[in-house]
Amino acid sequence: MGRRAKKQQGAPDLSDLESLITGKSLRKRKQMVGTCQRPSKKPKDSLKRSTSKSNKNKENGWEDVEDGVDFQMETENLFDDSDEGFVGDLNDLDDEFDDDVILRGPVQELQFSDDDEEGALHSDDSDEEITMANMEAKSRALDEEALREAELDAEELRRAALEADDDDFDDMDEDEEGEEGGEGEAFHLPTAEEREKEKAAGGPDLHTLQRRMPSYYGYNYYLAEKLFLLFPVAEAIEFFEANEVSRPVTIRTNTLRTRRRDLAQALINRGSSKVPSPSCATPEYLAGHYMLQAASSFLPVIALSPQPNERVLDMASAPGGKTTHMAALMQNTGVIFANDANKARTKSLTANVHRLGCKNVVVCSYDGREFPKVMGGFDRILLDAPCSGTGVISKDSSVKVNKSDRDFILLSHLQKQLILCAIDSVSPDSKTGGYFVYSTCSVTVEENEAVVDYALKKRPNVRLVDTGLSFGREGFTQYRGKTFHPSVKLTRRFYPHVHNMDGFYVAKFKVEKRQKLSNADKEEETSKPGIVKTGDDHTEDAGFDSEEDEKYIQEGKRKAIKAKGLKPPPRTSKSA
Ligand SMILES: C[S@@+](CC[C@H](N)C(=O)[O-])C[C@H]1O[C@@H](n2cnc3c(N)ncnc32)[C@H](O)[C@@H]1O
Numbered sequence: 366m367g368r369r370a371k372k373q374q375g376a377p378d379l380s381d382l383e384s385l386i387t388g389k390s391l392r393k394r395k396q397m398v399g400t401c402q403r404p405s406k407k408p409k410d411s412l413k414r415s416t417s418k419s420n421k422n423k424e425n426g427w428e429d430v431e432d433g434v435d436f437q438m439e440t441e442n443l444f445d446d447s448d449e450g451f452v453g454d455l456n457d458l459d460d461e462f463d464d465d466v467i468l469r470g471p472v473q474e475l476q477f478s479d480d481d482e483e484g485a486l487h488s489d490d491s492d493e494e495i496t497m498a499n500m501e502a503k504s505r506a507l508d509e510e511a512l513r514e515a516e517l518d519a520e521e522l523r524r525a526a527l528e529a530d531d532d533d534f535d536d537m538d539e540d541e542e543g544e545e546g547g548e549g550e551a552f553h554l555p556t557a558e559e560r561e562k563e564k565a566a567g568g569p570d571l572h573t574l575q576r577r578m579p580s581y582y583g584y585n586y587y588l589a590e591k592l593f594l595l596f597p598v599a600e601a602i603e604f605f606e607a608n609e610v611s612r613p614v615t616i617r618t619n620t621l622r623t624r625r626r627d628l629a630q631a632l633i634n635r636g637s638s639k640v641p642s643p644s645c646a647t648p649e650y651l652a653g654h655y656m657l658q659a660a661s662s663f664l665p666v667i668a669l670s671p672q673p674n675e676r677v678l679d680m681a682s683a684p685g686g687k688t689t690h691m692a693a694l695m696q697n698t699g700v701i702f703a704n705d706a707n708k709a710r711t712k713s714l715t716a717n718v719h720r721l722g723c724k725n726v727v728v729c730s731y732d733g734r735e736f737p738k739v740m741g742g743f744d745r746i747l748l749d750a751p752c753s754g755t756g757v758i759s760k761d762s763s764v765k766v767n768k769s770d771r772d773f774i775l776l777s778h779l780q781k782q783l784i785l786c787a788i789d790s791v792s793p794d795s796k797t798g799g800y801f802v803y804s805t806c807s808v809t810v811e812e813n814e815a816v817v818d819y820a821l822k823k824r825p826n827v828r829l830v831d832t833g834l835s836f837g838r839e840g841f842t843q844y845r846g847k848t849f850h851p852s853v854k855l856t857r858r859f860y861p862h863v864h865n866m867d868g869f870y871v872a873k874f875k876v877e878k879r880q881k882l883s884n885a886d887k888e889e890e891t892s893k894p895g896i897v898k899t900g901d902d903h904t905e906d907a908g909f910d911s912e913e914d915e916k917y918i919q920e921g922k923r924k925a926i927k928a929k930g931l932k933p934p935p936r937t938s939k940s941a
Pocket residue numbers: 427428662680681682683684685686687688704705706707710731732733734749750751752
């Protein structure tokens with residue numbers, strides 16, 4: 366569990382995914398309900414609790430993360446008249462928890478320790494006694510004050526970040542060798558005594574402040590640095606904050622078994638205002654009338670848009686949230702090969718396929734890198750790649766501390782191999798398709814744009830196309846001095862603090878026939894709009910992009926040596 370008590374977010378109308386663009390950050394939303402607070406208290410002992418939650422999630426499988434959630438919903442509010450598959454929000458609808466009840470609840474006495482910042486805020490200048498009459502005004506004043514301070518801090522941090530140059534990696538290494546850093550090692554928030562000293566000295570310096578924020582939220586230095594490179598500081602803090610809050614639970618009507626309206630009626634007829642979790646499953650759940658899914662997991666399927674009678678590969682498919690969604694869109698026609706390298710995970714995949722009545726699915730278990738040798742010629746392929754999970758920290762907060770650069774290197778290596786194999790398994794001759802979608806539930810550029818750009822370079826016969834998703838931020842075309850192909854802009858990023866859904870990334874490719882082009886033709890081709898510039902012709906080597914990755918490989922090796930308590934060799938100029 367995070368710094369704050371886990372909260373379910375308000376309900377977006379997921380029947381229209383676009384409506385998830387709230388335009389309001391979580392911070393703003395909180396202000397609206399008067400709960401905006403400056404992150405100012407002690408770091409919570411969050412990770413033990415969150416780890417047990419994350420373990421549970423892992424057992425259940427990625428798509429089943431909500432299975433253990435004891436969610437509530439008032440079914441009437443969930444459905445409209447459409448017969449389409451739907452996602453309904455399951456939160457905030459229980460009238461037992463309406464605002465009135467909260468407002469009517471007993472007034473709680475808040476106690477702050479002497480050195481507590483909020484305590485300092487609380488004992489404002491007037492020393493006026495708090496009464497029922499003045500409480501609301503005081504509370505508002507406190508909120509405003511806290512907000513002002515947070516904004517000032519954020520502005521200071523942003524300025525500090527702008528001043529920081531691109532030598533962060535070097536800084537980090539120095540730190541690691543010094544006292545404060547180290548892989549997986551959290552920073553320390555200052556003691557009361559240290560804070561007094563800092564105050565006397567005119568406050569902490571900006572770098573210190575910047576480094577304290579992620580520590581406060583429980584991130585290790587390594588991941589924090591990554592996130593600060595991805596977002597401006599103020600936005601990074603919004604991202605941290607959003608990760609402390611659960612995303613809305615959503616359900617998808619399985620249109621192979623029922624209609625949205627009928628499901629709504631069935632649930633309403635049940636006479637309960639609450640839909641229990643699958644651990645105490647409803648008959649409708651057992652009968653496969655719906656699937657619990659994260660809202661973000663709809664995105665790659667919508668982008669892929671599989672058509673009836675097509676031949677589709679879901680290359681990393683367990684536990685099958687997206688496979689079963691595709692089967693429904695294809696109206697149980699054609700064939701979907703649902704593959705997953707992890708045999709154990711194919712059990713839950715098979716169970717879901719059966720429960721949801723998908724008759725066009727063949728489950729198989731190969732390493733994705735064996736395709737297309739195993740099988741090729743697909744009309745469409747989805748690669749929902751294994752990833753670091755930095756987009757789903759609200760579900761698995763162990764990600765905050767358990768990822769090292771070695772993990773990122775290995776993952777992006779695997780992703781680069783898988784993406785080439787997926788591309789090579791698509792039939793460019795497909796009459797209806799010839800599309801491939803790459804997705805991850807991670808927000809790092811290494812696992813997303815860098816992988817996509819790598820595929821563009823290695824496979825001259827592919828180009829990026831619009832995902833068809835009408836929201837989401839554009840993919841990065843520049844990152845830390847690297848420039849990606851301009852078409853990478855067509856890929857889409859989704860964030861918890863912006864879209865109120867898990868962090869997610871989606872890229873859609875069109876696969877064309879491979880051609881042996883003359884040099885002159887190549888020049889002409891790559892100058893056409895929308896056509897991918899490629900470094901070289903396709904190659905069977907799906908390894909690292911050696912020039913670019915060498916530095917990271919070397920750093921990974923040094924870290925591994927250090928982790929064993931040994932002294933790594935000095936950096937060579939290549940790895941520096
Ligand atoms: C993000 S999850 C997939 C979730 C799934 N698409 C869904 O919607 O339910 C990634 C999956 O990749 C599988 N995986 C890992 N390495 C793989 C490989 N080399 N080939 C195929 N699958 C792999 C993992 O077992 C895991 O189930």
